[in-house]
Amino acid sequence: MPPVVKYGLTFLYVQAEFGLCCPLSMTDSLTRTLRKFGSQELVDRYLDRLTSQDSDYQYQGAMFMTEQDAGSDVGAVTTEARCEDGVWRLYGDKWFCSNPDADLAMVLARPENAEPGTRGLTLFLLPRRLEDGSLNRYRILRLKDKLGTRSMASGEIMLEGAEAYVVGEHGKGFKHMTDMINMSRLSNGVRSAGLMRRTLNESLFIARNRMAFGRHLIDMPLMRRQLCKMMLPTEQARSIMLHTADCLQRADAGDHEAAKLIRILTPLIKFRSTRDARRVAGDGMEVRGGCGYIEEWSDARVLRDAHLGSIWEGTSNIVALDVIRSIRREGTLPVLHDYLQRCLDSIDLAQEERQAFDTVLMRLKKVAEDVTSGERNDELETRRVASGLYHFASAVFMAWEASQLGDDWRRLVLAKLVLRYRLSAQDPLESPAEEPVLIEMLLAETPISRESAKRL
Ligand SMILES: Cc1cc2nc3c(=O)[nH]c(=O)nc-3n(C[C@H](O)[C@H](O)[C@H](O)COP(=O)(O)OP(=O)(O)OC[C@H]3O[C@@H](n4cnc5c(N)ncnc54)[C@H](O)[C@@H]3O)c2cc1C
CATH class of the missing domain: 2.40.110.20 (Butyryl-CoA Dehydrogenase, subunit A; domain 2)
Known part of the structure; x- marks a missing residue:
């Protein structure tokens, strides 16, 4: 089964049942490792x-x-x-x-x-x-x-x-097992993407249907903002997941660039999306109010399941260190950099839009190089670099997806939000003037035009 289909199905299935994804993924990855090395x-x-x-x-x-x-x-x-x-x-x-x-x-x-x-x-x-x-x-x-x-x-x-x-070979057990671990890490990233999707869907449904103070929850400014804050990591994870699955297919067909991309994208999604899922699941619980805390609804179970993703198959620290290892030992950073730049080249971006991407990319590359270079092997910065790379890659993939769709630029808006809120300094006391418009756009179920996306 092509990886995009496999992970697409996992993404859907996990929204109903998390636990059984483990035997599914274990069987799949054991089979792959056996075929490769057995x-x-x-x-x-x-x-x-x-x-x-x-x-x-x-x-x-x-x-x-x-x-x-x-x-x-x-x-x-x-x-x-x-x-x-x-x-x-x-x-x-x-x-x-x-x-x-x-x-x-x-x-x-x-x-x-x-x-x-x-x-x-x-x-x-x-x-x-x-x-x-x-x-x-x-x-x-x-x-x-x-x-x-x-x-x-x-x-x-x-x-x-x-x-x-x-x-496989004697003494190469850990190396061979790494293949199985990486497949499982990718699957865990996908599962977290699915858990966030379920949470967001439930939250949107509740907000659109439950009333308080004579209004639907979704009409209340603070609730609207809360929903958008859940939407962003959810959509980031979905884009990274599908793009990574596509790379895996090419890597398995012998494409060396795709193999390097898989090497870094796998720990990136495992590291960041499993952590984001914890927060999104918790926020979703709150959207349902008191009922969110009660076992009759799905939230408590989703929250419990979401917490496992960042522990098993390597905790967040261990997986973030693996991102750095992939850069240092396997030279994945320049490959990812060039690939993201090529993705950007293929999108018809306005000059200022492209500049916003390029400015962040240049800075991110420098920070990642500094942290992973021989002189400054700075473990303390590991998670910052991993988060930065994840956010930037997700922004590029979302912008690319928007360009592929052509008639709805919602994902470009999301990409710009990632650049602004995840990768740029913010004044915590400043209220961004365009925030209400942005929220309006994201929560409306209508396509976003290229012009509207450009104005942001
Ligand atoms: C429900 C569940 C199911 C599991 N299923 C399986 C399974 O099927 N097969 C299997 O083999 N394992 C399984 N595991 C084990 C899981 O992969 C490990 O628990 C996990 O890798 C962490 O190892 P540990 O528990 O020994 O914690 P430790 O390694 O002791 O880590 C404790 C803390 O120290 C931190 N830490 C450790 N080293 C570093 C470092 N170098 N830098 C910074 N921080 C560090 C960790 O991030 C963590 O926060 C499962 C775990 C759970 C909870």
Whole structure:
């Protein structure tokens, strides 16, 4: 399935159900990693079931990596792999295992006498049942009592000599697993985009239908402003998500530029949209008033689910550091810069509009280069750079989308708002004169003309 379709469907599905997106994404990314690095024999043995749509026949996937003392610090993994009579067996405890009863799991373990750190890790495929149908030697010790994602279990697993198969090269386990992690990070960014979309939809519906003081909520200036503040990150995430999915398709077809873009856009969306989803979900809860806090409505569940996105598959700090790593080690910044500039070149922007983009881009590039350069490896600035890159990329993608649509320039208006409110200094006491017009435009369900968009 093309990535744009896959993530488009995830975006829709997650608006109804967040928890089950985990097994879906785990199965999808495990299959991808197996095909990429696994032996032909393993692929032949499992691919048919992993890709089956028959729920009685299909196999689900999982990823068992985290241990009690090895979460962000994956190199501290202590699960041991021993080769006994020609069979690899795993011994150790995995502390967080979502979809723990999956048929197959990718597991990171350290073969006996392998070196410490990530370089000593090897990737293994762990089947729940062995070829003769018997259960493999591991136990789910306990299920986690989680804040959210309660529709999908996460547990602690003890590996007691479980049979497993090497995937890829010895000592390259972490590198191979990174592929699976990145797919899952992208999926998490998409899920956050979907959660924000659901929240915004619910909030708009409530605001248009509930009355207070004899008026609909949507007619009240402060509520209108609140809705627009939820709309902006929601639309940013949608544009980044679809553009990233499109890049993935090109990267998988062998396009080197797209591969570099994926390398940086994936942590960018995981970092920023999962954080934005927390705030948007909280704001949506407030739009419903007291009922938003009551479990009979969707808000509490969405809020709980939204908080997980920025924790699992790497916390915000870890993912922001990965953005910087991609720049420093894989040279992704100039590629992203040139790509965004080419996108801008393809849009028919007025001179002052283009200048606004160029001014921010020049500044952003300089800051990112400074922070990631050899002399000033400034970890403290990591999140600022990651946010800046995310915001700017989203603004360019939204402007580009507006130009593709041609008859509704709403997304260019949103892009300009990103430049103004996310990437430029604001006087907190100044009231922008055009704000009421802007809000009017964004909340009206009518197309925005090129002229109106240009005036802002
Ligand atoms: C519901 C749920 C399901 C999960 N499912 C799975 C699963 O299926 N498979 C799996 O392998 N894992 C799973 N995890 C584990 C998850 O990925 C880890 O919890 C997460 O990566 C953080 O690791 P940790 O809990 O050890 O926290 P720690 O690594 O101890 O981090 C604690 C804090 O320190 C910060 N920190 C750590 N290092 C740095 C640094 N260098 N700079 C700045 N700050 C830093 C972190 O940002 C965090 O805020 C799951 C977690 C949850 C909550």
